Amino acid sequence: MSPRNYLRYILPDALFGTERTKEILHVNPTVEYVRKPVERVHISVYNYNESTLEVEQFDRVEDVYYCKDHGLISWINIDGIRKEDVEAVCAHFGIHPLLAEDILSCNQRPKMDEVEGVLYCLLNMLYFNKDESSVEQEQISVVLGRNFVITFQEDPDRDVFNPVRERLRMANSKVRQRPADYLCYSLLDLIVDNYFLVMERLGEKIEDLEEEVVRNATPIAMARITRLRKELIVLKRNILPVRDLVAAIIRSESDLLDERTEKYFKDVYDHIVQAADLSENYRDVMTSMQDLYINNVNLKMNEVMKVMAIVTCLLAPATVIGGIFGMNFDVIPMLHNKWGFFISVGLMLFIPLFMVRIFRRRGWF
Amino acid sequence: MSPRNYLRYILPDALFGTERTKEILHVNPTVEYVRKPVERVHISVYNYNESTLEVEQFDRVEDVYYCKDHGLISWINIDGIRKEDVEAVCAHFGIHPLLAEDILSCNQRPKMDEVEGVLYCLLNMLYFNKDESSVEQEQISVVLGRNFVITFQEDPDRDVFNPVRERLRMANSKVRQRPADYLCYSLLDLIVDNYFLVMERLGEKIEDLEEEVVRNATPIAMARITRLRKELIVLKRNILPVRDLVAAIIRSESDLLDERTEKYFKDVYDHIVQAADLSENYRDVMTSMQDLYINNVNLKMNEVMKVMAIVTCLLAPATVIGGIFGMNFDVIPMLHNKWGFFISVGLMLFIPLFMVRIFRRRGWF
Amino acid sequence: MSPRNYLRYILPDALFGTERTKEILHVNPTVEYVRKPVERVHISVYNYNESTLEVEQFDRVEDVYYCKDHGLISWINIDGIRKEDVEAVCAHFGIHPLLAEDILSCNQRPKMDEVEGVLYCLLNMLYFNKDESSVEQEQISVVLGRNFVITFQEDPDRDVFNPVRERLRMANSKVRQRPADYLCYSLLDLIVDNYFLVMERLGEKIEDLEEEVVRNATPIAMARITRLRKELIVLKRNILPVRDLVAAIIRSESDLLDERTEKYFKDVYDHIVQAADLSENYRDVMTSMQDLYINNVNLKMNEVMKVMAIVTCLLAPATVIGGIFGMNFDVIPMLHNKWGFFISVGLMLFIPLFMVRIFRRRGWF
Amino acid sequence: MSPRNYLRYILPDALFGTERTKEILHVNPTVEYVRKPVERVHISVYNYNESTLEVEQFDRVEDVYYCKDHGLISWINIDGIRKEDVEAVCAHFGIHPLLAEDILSCNQRPKMDEVEGVLYCLLNMLYFNKDESSVEQEQISVVLGRNFVITFQEDPDRDVFNPVRERLRMANSKVRQRPADYLCYSLLDLIVDNYFLVMERLGEKIEDLEEEVVRNATPIAMARITRLRKELIVLKRNILPVRDLVAAIIRSESDLLDERTEKYFKDVYDHIVQAADLSENYRDVMTSMQDLYINNVNLKMNEVMKVMAIVTCLLAPATVIGGIFGMNFDVIPMLHNKWGFFISVGLMLFIPLFMVRIFRRRGWF
Amino acid sequence: MSPRNYLRYILPDALFGTERTKEILHVNPTVEYVRKPVERVHISVYNYNESTLEVEQFDRVEDVYYCKDHGLISWINIDGIRKEDVEAVCAHFGIHPLLAEDILSCNQRPKMDEVEGVLYCLLNMLYFNKDESSVEQEQISVVLGRNFVITFQEDPDRDVFNPVRERLRMANSKVRQRPADYLCYSLLDLIVDNYFLVMERLGEKIEDLEEEVVRNATPIAMARITRLRKELIVLKRNILPVRDLVAAIIRSESDLLDERTEKYFKDVYDHIVQAADLSENYRDVMTSMQDLYINNVNLKMNEVMKVMAIVTCLLAPATVIGGIFGMNFDVIPMLHNKWGFFISVGLMLFIPLFMVRIFRRRGWF
């Protein structure tokens, strides 16, 4: 066993999450399609207007081609991203190949684009993984066209859109009475609202960690601080560009955006700005906590030093006195006095007590 | 009792205020209505113009419906926020449902909005809690419409508006002679003025803490530094967005804002900018103080190290000399000399004194 | 005497200037008039044009009412700020009540305002207090109207305007030949020029402190660093807003400002920008110095550790050898050899010397 | 061997890469031509339109003069930069001498320029040197004119343009069907895409380093941190200006840029902004890692201190007891008791065990 | 000799350059003329157009009055700044008195101004002083008027303009064929180019220092770090304002600037932006280096602690065993065994070896 590994005795290195660093740093949106192949694609379609609602499920993209210009508003949600599918759908609905490339990309920075009569938003839904205390992301593309919204998701098992599905089922809900841009707003709103839930979970972790740091500044706490700081990077990386995304929609003069919907996007903007502020607060609290950790570690070391100092001081006179009367000189005073031993042991006890009292007064112990 | 808890011996962990971290970090404006149910709503109405003043108290929101277009300016102050009430009032006075949602929200970032002929300000009144040394906030919504101002408060027991109430009672006060936007200004002005009172209290705490750090750099001081840094987050989170809020009012071209009132909002702007500067100064002072704390802790440790060094040096010759003359060799010089003992003990005293003198000169002690 | 106060033995706590923190942090411009009552008001009036100059002294504000529209340019300097006076003067000269409030306020952030035909500047004159090594400020309000400049000062005993007074006495000086805005420029120019004198004094203190830190990194030096960092807050707080103030004058399109005077205000702007840069440099130097201080403190501690290490190493063999030959076994080699004692003492000397040599080589001592 | 060099025992100083500092800091774009003379210049020419493609190789710049206004689009790639050549080519193709100077310069900051009907981009291709763990750069100039693109490279042995070469060989590729600006886009796109590959390599190094820091915080890890921070400087220095470069192309209103190409440059912009964000994340991770390193070093030292404290405490009673019963008094209790020795040795064992138990409880060990 | 001065033993305090702090911080551009009187003024005049060149030397400013409106372009370089001269020249050539004041000022921030038909640039030429490792500056004023450029330098012994002088001597050089603004550009270009030479020298110092820090982290290295950080202040103070200066020239719409010269000023702008970036990189490297220094100092201290720990551990059993068998009990086992001594000494050797082995395994040594 090599001495280079000694920290392993103390800390299980899984604690530090070096694999997580890999995931956070290896973000390359330019490489060709690296997702693992999707076995089946799940497509759900909501065709609706104020009075009608049709909900349908498909598993071939060709089945949704009818949704173009058929009088109703269509929300086509495609779970599972496959190169052929995305390209076919984009070709059919007049979505530029560059956008198709963005939809297919992994790990891209959130962004908004208007290309040839289509408004495109790429961002991530965030989920909090309780087991790993990590922030997971699922990329979502929202394409707003004339009378349709197409959403592309990576993971068929989860999304944050159920409240919209419920509202679509209610004929008197606003989303049924407004054009497609209101549906687009509703989706973005839910994604941003969900950021707060994730941050709340993360905030609980931060609070727990702070309590641990306060009570017991072990290296494990430092490992946890390091881990959480990585999650804050994920958070910041997702929130700041979404702020720009929403601001760009508000500034946009696209025909696809009804003037009456603007105030709704402003409402989303309020929330995303607050999320950005809050993630800044998280950083401040983490900085404060790390300072506190370092301080507590030092405090612990100072305690050890003080113990050593006390023991050293107590030892000092006893050792010297013992040495003095252990010398082999012929003539040593008191050696033949029957109280000599007791006097010397008394001094051994008294002097350190006296020293401790002086040191106490000066505030050292 | 586990060794993991040793810091508890030294520090009561309440000192560090980890619950406060929870309050500061768990800020989610997107969730549905989480306030505890309000038992009774207190409504006060001031109807006034230059010559008339009617003051009334109600406890049902329906009672204030008459305040719309009745010739006088109305200030309707609603203490206690209840979903049904807010929605009813908003519907009656033509306030957009999104604004109703903002009024009902908790922990929202201060913001200003103009929606359909209404100017809406959401911000927090701050109070200083002396017992906890914490900054408390109460959300307040100010809705400025044509001839009315409606304010929604969370807590019926306190607000900062008494000076306005007094001025309204005086027929010759400016607020009586000007349109409703002047009343709106007066309310914002008082809220911002109150920030300074809160900062003054906080400043006193900072000063006391600095004195504690200077005199006695204990871990308790570090705990207090950590706590105050959290309160500064609350402060910053409230002040910076209010600066933008006031700036947005000044830039606004709403019909509701009389041109003559602009300079009054500029006066509020001066103050909020100064509050922002000042909170920045607080941060600088806290940083300085933390540096000082760390320095004083190190200083203390250095003192302990010096004591150990001194004792070590004093012990050194005595121990060695004692050891030398305690050896059992047959031939040891001076052993049979009757002054031998005294000479050796003299050396034990003289050598350390000499060493200390040398070390003193070199500045170690 | 409690151990909590031990630092007092080492440091006189006045050194840290916690009272100064109070002065710096307790800045509230919103409270009512808190100046101590002024006993007498000193008013000096300069009425001038290119050919005439009248200098007069009054002590009642009513005496200067004649200075409005009497054909000459008037500089009315009022030393001592009294509520009634300021309000009377403002009413007479058409200065808006909000500006009167600003004149009366304490500790306000420097600002510039144009209200109803009057250009108003509020800023601070700085003085360096040698005894306290602190930056003192005196608030000054400069009101530029059509053909008059009114200045309000707090302290009758000092200001920085004597060079302007001299130039006014010279008929051929520029200030006599130009409109009132040139006088206003001259006053601001002198205030800003004076900032450099204050910074020079502060710079000397910084340099002295650096020398102290270099030679002797005692806690006293750290206390001084803490104090100077507070003064830099005062400096920054005064300089940055004045930069904006002057920039606002340059951008202003007020009729009161002659086009030919603009380049003079640009000259002031150059200087205030440089002052801002310089105060940034001061911060950098202070940061560097604190790093150096911490380094030197560590250096001192390392020296102490080295002494302990040396003594420990020298003691080691002597103690062990003494112990070995002090044991009471029947058979101990060399015990009966007459050179035994000398050999063992020789080893006690030789081994540590050998150890020291090895350690020296490895760079430890 | 001087003691000043002791660190060399511990660390091979090549680890710290001081030569790399030289390369990073000595960046002077203003000096005259310092490249080592190029022996041979490699020129490749692609002349193409939708239907035709001619690929040719030359080694004299005069041979490509025919590429001007011959009806096809030309991509002239010149590997190896020689003053005479660059000046001749620039003169022939109407490129301003200032641009010729930029092409010849070394180490210049990436920039974009439009001078007299030519659009000029200067930036660096990055490569990751695995052996040195360093980011290497090769300057590339891209000149877009009417119907031609000229690229100047320093190193004939490598570039990142092979994918473009392949696409040019396919008649139905977009690059064949569009004007020269699309070729220019394709080149920039590949350069930026390659940044991600380099960052991925660097990210792997960071991750490996983190694992090393976690497991074994040796000075070698600190040396590696220092090295990687230098590479991050190189990264930042290349990425941020390229962001401005691409933004300037998008804003440009040059005739050379087809309106339809704009969205492609926006795609490059998305990627370069993401690269900038990511390099910011790298910095954050490195900061976190350095904090962790320092913490682990302190942890190690605290362990050593604890061992010393334990040994000191265990020694304390044994030394004192040994000294007490080693004194030569006539009357020492128990000395003649046959269990005396065993009792004293028992105490020597029992007392430290008792002490350790107390200290354990208080969390010191 | 007082203990307060102990650091002097270790460090020659000249190393820290506190005088340099004085020079850097005491920058007051507002005081009256503080240069030491100039004994003689050196004036060189270049009158030129495309076909003619006259070079002349004078020592009285009146001699150059003829250079106004005489058909040729004049470059008047005045070495040595004297109040009377500057004012006379400015009066003659129509340069505003405020600019004369700037020319006369010391230590002013670089700036550009257009006043009454004259374009004025004030900046510093930088030189690297090898002996002091400091950045020296010489203030230079460049006045561009219709057909003339006047430069004012402080130091007659050096400037950076020789390459321009050479080019002026060549009839076919661009500077001879263009208006006066091209000469102005050439001068600024040379000043900025020279910044890179100075930075290169400074970069070499930084690299040398890094090598010293890596090999031997003595307090001398820390002193050098402190010094270099001061020089970086000088660098930043000169470079950032010059960037604004050049940008202001590019934005300017002065008649004095030919449209064709703009691209040349843009070329200077490229360089000054790169210089600004580079000086930022210098800061980063210095920060990294200081971290490394602190780390190496800690490393050294940890080594010392380890030696102490080793010695303490080796001593522990020997001291205790020696004490045990040195006690004077009647009954001590093994005392009369002839191998007793050797067994006990054997234990003294064996136990520490065993301990060391255990500690090694756990990574402490």
Ligand SMILES: [Mg+2]
């Ligand atoms: Mg791994």
Ligand SMILES: [Mg+2]
């Ligand atoms: Mg999904």
Ligand SMILES: [Mg+2]
């Ligand atoms: Mg929302």
Ligand SMILES: [Mg+2]
């Ligand atoms: Mg909502």
Ligand SMILES: [Mg+2]
């Ligand atoms: Mg934004």
Ligand SMILES: [Mg+2]
């Ligand atoms: Mg809202």
Ligand SMILES: [Mg+2]
């Ligand atoms: Mg809790």
Ligand SMILES: [Mg+2]
């Ligand atoms: Mg209330």
Ligand SMILES: [Mg+2]
């Ligand atoms: Mg106010």
Ligand SMILES: [Mg+2]
């Ligand atoms: Mg007020």
Ligand SMILES: [Mg+2]
């Ligand atoms: Mg603002």
Ligand SMILES: [Mg+2]
């Ligand atoms: Mg005011």
Ligand SMILES: [Mg+2]
């Ligand atoms: Mg430390």
Ligand SMILES: [Mg+2]
């Ligand atoms: Mg006090």
Ligand SMILES: [Mg+2]
């Ligand atoms: Mg005064």
Ligand SMILES: [Mg+2]
């Ligand atoms: Mg001035």
